Amino acid sequence: MGSATEATKDISENLLGDKKVTVVFVLGGPGSGKGTQCANIVEHYGFTHLSAGDLLRAEIKSGSENGTMIQNMIKEGKIVPSEVTIKLLQTAILENGNDKFLIDGFPRNEENRAAFERVTGIVPEFVLFFDCSEEEMERRLLGRNQGRVDDNIETIKKRFKVFVESSLPVVEHYESLGKVKRIDAAKPIPEVFEDIKVIFSSLASKVMKLVIISS
Ligand SMILES: Nc1ncnc2c1ncn2[C@@H]1O[C@H](COP(=O)(O)OP(=O)(O)OP(=O)(O)O)[C@@H](O)[C@H]1O
Ligand SMILES: Nc1ccn([C@@H]2O[C@H](COP(=O)(O)O)[C@@H](O)[C@H]2O)c(=O)n1
Numbered sequence: 001m002g003s004a005t006e007a008t009k010d011i012s013e014n015l016l017g018d019k020k021v022t023v024v025f026v027l028g029g030p031g032s033g034k035g036t037q038c039a040n041i042v043e044h045y046g047f048t049h050l051s052a053g054d055l056l057r058a059e060i061k062s063g064s065e066n067g068t069m070i071q072n073m074i075k076e077g078k079i080v081p082s083e084v085t086i087k088l089l090q091t092a093i094l095e096n097g098n099d100k101f102l103i104d105g106f107p108r109n110e111e112n113r114a115a116f117e118r119v120t121g122i123v124p125e126f127v128l129f130f131d132c133s134e135e136e137m138e139r140r141l142l143g144r145n146q147g148r149v150d151d152n153i154e155t156i157k158k159r160f161k162v163f164v165e166s167s168l169p170v171v172e173h174y175e176s177l178g179k180v181k182r183i184d185a186a187k188p189i190p191e192v193f194e195d196i197k198v199i200f201s202s203l204a205s206k207v208m209k210l211v212i213i214s215s
C-alpha cells in the first residue's frame with residue numbers, strides 16, 4: 001500500500017479495495033449539460049466519465065433482475081436505491097484502468113452521498129456544479145431527442161422537483177465544505193467549457209499528479 005507525498009496529501013486519494021482514485025462529482029439539474037461537458041473534460045484532461053444515469057440505463061438493457069424496477073423509477077423521475085447505483089459505480093471504477101473519474105449525476109440525494117462515502121471511502125476532490133434555470137433546462141431536455149423515457153414534460157417536472165428537494169441539499173453539503181466549483185451552465189457550450197478549463201487547468205498539476213511512494 002502506498003502513501004501520498006507532502007505535495008499531494010490534500011488530493012482525494014482513497015481506497016476502493018486496493019485502488020486509489022481521484023473523483024470529481026459532476027452535479028446539476030436535468031439537462032444542465034453535465035454529459036456534454038464531461039465528454040470535453042475526458043478529451044482534454046484524461047478522466048473517465050461515469051454517468052450514474054447511463055449505468056442504470058445499461059443495467060436495464062442488460063436484462064438484470066433490477067431492470068424493471070430501475071425502468072419504473074426512471075420513468076417517474078425517482079431516485080433508485082443507493083445500493084444498486086453504488087454497486088454499478090464501484091464495478092465500473094474497479095474494471096477501469098484509469099484512476100481519475102468524473103462521476104456524473106451522483107450523489108443525487110443524501111442517502112446516495114452517505115452510502116457512497118461509507119462503502120467506498122471516496123471523498124470527492126471537488127464538485128463541479130452546473131447552474132442553469134429550469135426554463136433553459138426544460139428547453140434543452142425537450143429538444144434532446146435521444147429517445148429517453150424521462151424526456152417528456154410530465155417526467156421533467158418530477159425530475160425538477162426531485163432535484164430541488166433531494167439533490168440541491170447535497171450540493172449545499174459540499175458547499176459547506178468549500179468543495180463546490182460553480183459553473184454558469186446557461187452559456188453556450190463552448191463558453192461553458194472555457195470556464196471549466198480554468199478550473200481543471202489550475203488543478204491539473206495537483207489532480208493529475210498522484211505520486212505514490214511504495215512503502
Ligand atoms: N450549454 C448548452 N447550451 C445549449 N444546449 C446545451 C448546452 N449543453 C448541453 N446542451 C444540450 O442540452 C441537452 C442536454 O444536455 P446533456 O445531456 O449534456 O445534459 P445532462 O445534464 O447530462 O442531462 P441529464 O441530467 O438529463 O442527463 C443536449 O441535447 C445537449 O446537446
Ligand atoms: N444517482 C442516480 C442517478 C440517476 N438516477 C435515475 O436515472 C435518471 C436519469 O439520470 P440522468 O443523470 O441520466 O439524468 C434519474 O432521473 C433517476 O431516475 C438515479 O436514480 N440515481
Ligand SMILES: [Mg+2]
Nearest residue numbers: 034035051053
Ligand atoms: Mg446526462
